[in-house]
Amino acid sequence: MKPDDIHLTNFFSAEDIVPHCGEMSRDEVIRRLVPNEETYKEVIAREQMGSTVIRDGLAIPHARVATLKTPKVMVATSERGIVWPGETSAVHIVFLLLIPQNQPALYLQILRALGTALKDDQVLRTVAAMTNAGDIYRFFESGKAYLPRYITAADIMSREFLFLHDTDTLQVCVDTIIKNGVSEIAVLDRDNDLRGIVRAGELLRLCLPEYLLWMDDLSPIANFEPFAEVLANERKTWLREILVDDFPVVTPDAPAIQVAGEMTRYRSPCCYVREGTKLVGLIRISNFLNKIFRE
Amino acid sequence: MVKFNYKVLLLAAIVLAVSFGGRFAGLAVNTTQQITLGVFAGVISTTLFFWERRVAAAFIGVAILISCHAMTLHTILKATELDIIFFLIGMMIIVGVLKDLGFLTWVIQTIINRKRMNGVSFSLILCVLSAVLASVVDEVSSIVVVLALVFQVCDTLKLRPHPFVLMAVMATNIGSSATMLGNPVGIFIGNKAGLTFAQFLVGATPVAMASLVATLFITVFWFRKDIRSMTLAMARHRRMGLGPVLKIPYKTGLFILLATVSVIAFHHEIEHALALGGAANKNAFLIMTPLIMAGILMIWRPHRARHYVEKDVEWWTLLFFMLLFAIAGSLNEQGITQNLADSLTKHVSGGPRGMIPLVLLIASLGSAFVDNIVFVAAFTPVIQALVERSADYSVLWWALLFGACFGGNVTVVGSTANIVASGLLEKHGHHPIRFGTWIRLGAIVGLVTALIAWAMLLVFPSPRPASAVDPEPAPVVEELPSLNG
Numbered sequence: 001m002k003p004d005d006i007h008l009t010n011f012f013s014a015e016d017i018v019p020h021c022g023e024m025s026r027d028e029v030i031r032r033l034v035p036n037e038e039t040y041k042e043v044i045a046r047e048q049m050g051s052t053v054i055r056d057g058l059a060i061p062h063a064r065v066a067t068l069k070t071p072k073v074m075v076a077t078s079e080r081g082i083v084w085p086g087e088t089s090a091v092h093i094v095f096l097l098l099i100p101q102n103q104p105a106l107y108l109q110i111l112r113a114l115g116t117a118l119k120d121d122q123v124l125r126t127v128a129a130m131t132n133a134g135d136i137y138r139f140f141e142s143g144k145a146y147l148p149r150y151i152t153a154a155d156i157m158s159r160e161f162l163f164l165h166d167t168d169t170l171q172v173c174v175d176t177i178i179k180n181g182v183s184e185i186a187v188l189d190r191d192n193d194l195r196g197i198v199r200a201g202e203l204l205r206l207c208l209p210e211y212l213l214w215m216d217d218l219s220p221i222a223n224f225e226p227f228a229e230v231l232a233n234e235r236k237t238w239l240r241e242i243l244v245d246d247f248p249v250v251t252p253d254a255p256a257i258q259v260a261g262e263m264t265r266y267r268s269p270c271c272y273v274r275e276g277t278k279l280v281g282l283i284r285i286s287n288f289l290n291k292i293f294r295e
Numbered sequence: 296m297v298k299f300n301y302k303v304l305l306l307a308a309i310v311l312a313v314s315f316g317g318r319f320a321g322l323a324v325n326t327t328q329q330i331t332l333g334v335f336a337g338v339i340s341t342t343l344f345f346w347e348r349r350v351a352a353a354f355i356g357v358a359i360l361i362s363c364h365a366m367t368l369h370t371i372l373k374a375t376e377l378d379i380i381f382f383l384i385g386m387m388i389i390v391g392v393l394k395d396l397g398f399l400t401w402v403i404q405t406i407i408n409r410k411r412m413n414g415v416s417f418s419l420i421l422c423v424l425s426a427v428l429a430s431v432v433d434e435v436s437s438i439v440v441v442l443a444l445v446f447q448v449c450d451t452l453k454l455r456p457h458p459f460v461l462m463a464v465m466a467t468n469i470g471s472s473a474t475m476l477g478n479p480v481g482i483f484i485g486n487k488a489g490l491t492f493a494q495f496l497v498g499a500t501p502v503a504m505a506s507l508v509a510t511l512f513i514t515v516f517w518f519r520k521d522i523r524s525m526t527l528a529m530a531r532h533r534r535m536g537l538g539p540v541l542k543i544p545y546k547t548g549l550f551i552l553l554a555t556v557s558v559i560a561f562h563h564e565i566e567h568a569l570a571l572g573g574a575a576n577k578n579a580f581l582i583m584t585p586l587i588m589a590g591i592l593m594i595w596r597p598h599r600a601r602h603y604v605e606k607d608v609e610w611w612t613l614l615f616f617m618l619l620f621a622i623a624g625s626l627n628e629q630g631i632t633q634n635l636a637d638s639l640t641k642h643v644s645g646g647p648r649g650m651i652p653l654v655l656l657i658a659s660l661g662s663a664f665v666d667n668i669v670f671v672a673a674f675t676p677v678i679q680a681l682v683e684r685s686a687d688y689s690v691l692w693w694a695l696l697f698g699a700c701f702g703g704n705v706t707v708v709g710s711t712a713n714i715v716a717s718g719l720l721e722k723h724g725h726h727p728i729r730f731g732t733w734i735r736l737g738a739i740v741g742l743v744t745a746l747i748a749w750a751m752l753l754v755f756p757s758p759r760p761a762s763a764v765d766p767e768p769a770p771v772v773e774e775l776p777s778l779n780g
Contacts, residue, residue, distance in 0.1 A: 209538060211403045211443040216395040216599060220544050229539075241724065 008113040008145035009137065012073040017133040021078040026091075029082055030061055033074040033096045039065055043096065049294075051086045054111070057124050059084055062097035062107055071106055072098040077128045077136065092128035093118070104292050105256065108155045109147040117145035153259050154252035156291045157273045157281030163188050166195050166240035170206075170230070173198050173239055183269055186279055187243045193277040196243035206230055206242055249274050252281065256292070259283055302344040310337045322634045331365045331629045335673065338622055342665050346708075350611060353618035366625045374624025375617040378582045382482055383616075384608050385585025389555055390436045391607025392592045395599060398548020399436070402428070403444045407538040414525035417448065418462055418515055425463045426470025426507050430500075431556055434471040434478050434712040435609070438464060442719050447538050452528035456720065457728055458518035459525075464716045465510050465704045465740050471712070472700035473503035475581070476559070479616065480671045480699045486578050487675050488682075488692040489760035491563040498693055498758045502751045506701065506744040513743060517736055551592065558584045612711070619672050627676035636680035647687040651694045651752050654678075655745050658698025663705035663741065671699050689759045690752055697748035705741040707733045 021029055027044065034040045042063040046052070053059045059082075074096040076082075081090025095114060099106050117140055118124050130136045148155075163186040164173055176185060177200050184199040205213070207230045212218065230237070248262035248271040259271045263285055271288075273281035313336035317323035323332045334356045341352035360366040366374070393399055406420055421441060428437035441463045442456075449456035471477035475485040475495045485495045515522060529537075558565070562580040566572070571579045593600035626632045643650050654674070661670035674695055681688035703710030707717055707730060717727045 209443075209447055211400045211440070211447070212541075214394040214400055215397040215543075217397075220397070221541050224539060224541055 005149075006147040007141075008073075008110065008117060008143075008147065009141045011071050011110070012075060012137075014133045014137040016072075016074045017136050018074070018076040019133050019136060020131055021076050021082065023080055024078065024082055026059075026061075026082060026084050029076050029078075029094055030096065033076055033094070034098075039063060039098060043098075047085075051084065053084055053087050053091060056089050057081075057092040057121065057128070058095070058114075058118060059091045059093075060095050060097060060111065060114070062099060064101050064104075065098050066101045068098055068100045071100060071103065071110070073110070074098075075136065077130065079128050093124060105151045106147075108151045108256075108291060112151075112155060113145040113147045117143045151256040151292075152252060153250045153254045153256070153271070153273045153283060154281065156256060156259065156288055157252070157283045158287060159281050161186065161279070161282035163279065164198070164239055165190065166238065166243065168239050170203070170234040170237035170239065170242065174203065174234065177203075184247075186272060186282070187239050188279065191277075192279075194249075194272065194274055194279040195240065196245040197247045197272070198239055198243050202242065202244055203230075247272060251275060256288075259288065263288070306337065306340045306344055309340045312336075317631070321638065322631050323629075324634070327363055327365050328629045328631055330363045331360065331625045332631060334359050334365075335622055335626060338619065339665055339669050339673075342669060343708075350615045350618070353615055353622065356622050357618055360622065360625050365629055366621070370624065370628055371621045374621040374628070376483070376486075376620040377617070378578075379479070379482055379486055379620075380613050380617055382486075382582045382585055383479060383613060385587075385589040386433060386476065387608045388589035388603045389551065389585060389592065390432050391603040392589075392596065392599075393432070393548045393552060394436075394607075395596075395603075396548040396551070397543045398545050398552065399440045401543040401545035401548070402440060403447065404538075404541055404543045406444055407447060407536070408540055412537075413529055414522035415515065417525060417529075418459070418518070418522055419511065421445065421459060421463055422466035422507065422511050422514070425466035426473070426503070429467040429470035429712075430473040430477045430503070431552065433476065434467050434710065435715055437470070438467050438712040438716050439719070441467070442716060446719075446723050448525075450723075451537050452525065452532055454525055454528055455521065456723070456725060457732075458514075458521040460716050460720060461728060461733070461736060462514045462518065464710075464713055465514060465737070466507060467712045468700055468703045468710050469503055469506045469510055469744060471710075472506075472696055473500045476556070478700055479668050480696060483668065483671055484675070484692055484696050486581070487679065488689065489577055490692070490758065491578070492560050492581060493563065494758040494760070496560075499696060501755070502693070502697060502748050505751060506697075506747050509743050509747055510740050513740055514736070517739075551588070555584065555588045558588070616668060619669060623672035623675070626673065627679075632676035633680050635677050636684075639677070640681065640684070647681075647685070647690050648753060650681075650688070650691055652749055654691050654694040655698040655749055658695050659702030659705070659741055659745050662699045662702035663709045663737075665708075667699035667703050667710055671695060686759055690757050692760075693752055693757050694748070697752075698745065701741055701744040701748065704744070705734060705737040706730065709737070 018032060021032070024032070026047070030043050030047075031040060034043060042065065043061050046063050047061055051059075052061045076094040076096070078090075078092055081092055082094065084091045095110075097107060097110055118127065127136060127139055130139065162176065162180060162182060164176060166187050166189050173185065177183070183201070184197050186197050187195050189195045207227045212221070246266075248259075248266045248268050250259055250262055250271055250273055252273050252275055263269070263271050263283075269285045271283040272279060273283065310333045314323065314329045314333035317332040318329055323329040338349070338352050338356045342349045345352070357366075357371060361368060361371060402424070406424070412420075421444070424444075425437060425441045428440060442460060445456050445459045445463060448454075449459060472481065473496075475481045475492055481495070481499070484490075485492070490498070559581060562578065562584060565580045566576065566578075569580070589603075593603060639650065639653075643653060658667075658670055658674065661667075678688065678691045678695060681691060700710075703713065707713050707728060720727055
């Protein structure tokens with residue numbers, strides 16, 4: 001810990017905790033935590049975009065509030081569970097975050113600190129069972145729930161992603177791109193090490209001999225059927241022959257700004273997160289924008 | 296990191312050795328001269344050990360020269376040879392337009408469309424095309440074009456491209472010496488020597504052609520197995536062809552290229568007609584022609600003008616050239632090249648003809664390991680100093696040209712074309728050509744072509760620049776009879 005590290009409890013006090021809510025609905029809990037009508041509507045609007053339950057028993061409803069100067073955190077617990085629309089299991093702890101507009105990454109930082117504080121389901125249930133707001137506050141205060149100094153690639157990456165193997169054929173690749181509506185796919189070798197990626201744009205380039213692309217105007221050869229040969233050979237073309245190794249890659253602990261920089265530098269819609277030789281996550285630009293600007 | 300430190304130590308050792316060795320050899324007799332020599336050695340060594348950092352080293356080198364009073368800001372700016380830089384900028388833009396208009400695509404397509412080719416005829420066409428293209432555009436553009444052809448043919452036939460890449464590169468380096476347009480070294484030497492385009496053509500093209508023929512024989516023999524494989528693959532693949540059969544419009548591009556080369560060829564006559572004489576206007580129209588053509592082309596295609604200037608001009612390389620010329624100029628400014636010229640005339644017997652093999656050898660060996668322009672820039676003031684003593688030494692300009700261009704064939708780092716070819720091989724998913732593989736063939740080609748150049752320089756008279764005419768002998772004053780009898 002360093003002197004200027006921020007602890008999670010900097011954002012709330014025991015008065016902001018509502019223990020033992022009993023069997024309340026989601027909207028009732030949020031109403032109880034946020035008396036202000038306008039802010040309440042904003043939190044509900046965000047919920048309607050998608051559930052904020054990040055794991056069984058824990059929900060983080062939140063909103064960016066233009067008028068807010070400092071972040072505000074409110075906590076509600078329920079041992080019996082709160083029914084959360086769209087979720088199969090009940091929620092036992094609600095952390096409601098109100099974030100100022102000018103601190104877009106704070107939500108993710110608080111999320112990381114919460115992950116440290118509520119390590120597993122056992123801890124979560126223990127906190128939910130506490131009946132006293134002071135005990136709950138002291139629990140959080142005693143833990144090492146410090147906000148990380150910056151958001152990392154691991155905070156924003158998706159751990160589920162499409163991939164192909166370098167022994168797959170061009171046909172499989174084209175089918176996967178069309179079916180999933182993606183513009184690029186990671187390619188792994190037989191040890192599941194990241195070998196490269198295939199880009200839809202590169203597939204087009206494959207159809208055209210390089211020296212034809214030197215020409216500014218291709219209209220004089222408009223009758224040329226560039227795709228015929230590739231189509232004829234798509235079952236015999238292996239991805240290892242066409243993959244590219246020039247793409248944005250970061251390590252899981254790289255700051256979010258590095259991720260943004262890599263994607264901008266390569267003008268790529270994705271950034272690949274690699275740990276050693278293994279691909280551990282994927283950050284799509286849409287996910288990145290959502291995490292930073294919307295969530 | 297250990298490797299880095301080892302190289303830094305080696306670089307420092309070279310700088311110190313050259314600096315103090317220069318003092319010992321009588322080239323650098325004072326501290327400023329020693330620093331100048333050290334800076335020059337440092338920049339050359341950086342191109343050898345830290346290729347990516349060569350521009351940075353040149354920046355620092357220039358700063359050291361100014362700080363140590365070896366050069367002034369004014370002399371540095373004068374020594375950057377902006378005329379040559381402008382010439383190269385203009386040519387790069389013209390090549391960009393030729394690419395854009397499909398002329399270079401047409402060149403490749405014409406060969407792909409050819410029927411009844413075999414391995415030998417493809418190799419011959421490849422070498423001649425590489426040499427001709429290198430002599431009229433530039434070595435880098437040429438190698439990019441011919442390697443696109445090599446990859447297209449070899450990928451279609453599922454053959455290893457490496458032998459054909461080597462053939463193309465060697466022919467490119469030789470062809471680049473044939474005209475002033477082929478290699479920055481050519482325009483630099485031509486301009487420094489005061490040679491016209493036509494004189495350069497007369498002096499350089501026969502040697503380049505003879506060397507190309509010799510290289511063709513050597514490489515075709517060397518790669519006979521690969522060429523035989525290509526012949527068999529072509530026979531098997533005859534019905535399918537070597538690529539898409541297309542008709543590419545080429546007339547506009549061809550007209551632009553011919554117009555540029557023609558105007559450049561008659562630059563001396565145009566200068567004469569415009570009364571652009573004297574040292575201040577030396578080769579003025581030679582330098583201006585690419586700029587005029589580039590200007591006209593950019594007026595014609597305004598929507599692509601910015602692209603040509605920003606993407607087709609190799610600014611990084613040109614910046615390095617400017618700084619390098621400035622640093623090489625400091626050797627002259629400090630009188631080091633004069634000292635070297637004195638030393639050469641004193642120690643090398645046989646006069647200018649005796650120095651030909653020495654210059655050929657030094658330029659070839661130097662260019663084998665360091666960018667050839669570096670050696671040419673360093674050696675130019677020495678030859679200038681020698682030519683000032685006797686016009687007979689102007690033969691050394693040619694020795695320098697052939698040594699620099701042919702020496703580039705010896706190793707993979709010998710010329711920009713080699714480095715570009717190596718990079719293109721990797722980009723196309725092939726392993727680069729091994730140092731040993733390259734040097735085995737490169738050394739033979741380098742040696743044979745250097746011997747050809749030496750022999751031809753000895754046998755045939757080389758054109759002399761108009762400025763390199765021996766001063767008229769002073770009238771003999773008859774000794775007056777002594778009054779004392």
